[in-house]
Amino acid sequence: MHPFIKQRLFDSSKTRKQMAAEYNMGVVTFWRKLNKEKIEIPSGLITRKWQQVIYERFGYPRGLSKRDFE
Numbered sequence: 001m002h003p004f005i006k007q008r009l010f011d012s013s014k015t016r017k018q019m020a021a022e023y024n025m026g027v028v029t030f031w032r033k034l035n036k037e038k039i040e041i042p043s044g045l046i047t048r049k050w051q052q053v054i055y056e057r058f059g060y061p062r063g064l065s066k067r068d069f070e
Contacts, residue, residue: 013045019054022061033058 020030034041037057041050052069060066 013047014051015045019046019051022064023058 016027016030020027023030023033025033034054039053039057041054046054048069055061055064055069056066
């Protein structure tokens with residue numbers, strides 16, 4: 001993937017459905033996992049900051065790494 005396109009993807013907010021899909025699970029399962037880990041994200045879209053919190057707790061999905069958020 002071109003670095004510019006990759007960066008645009010990381011700069012954008014995501015829905016819970018998009019985040020759940022990255023972990024190959026449904027939205028309800030994703031929500032339960034967030035609750036189990038005591039991650040209380042604000043309503044609305046998931047910002048890059050909260051994405052990083054989730055990725056650090058659940059592990060980075062294929063194609064992403066911690067370096068992408070530095």
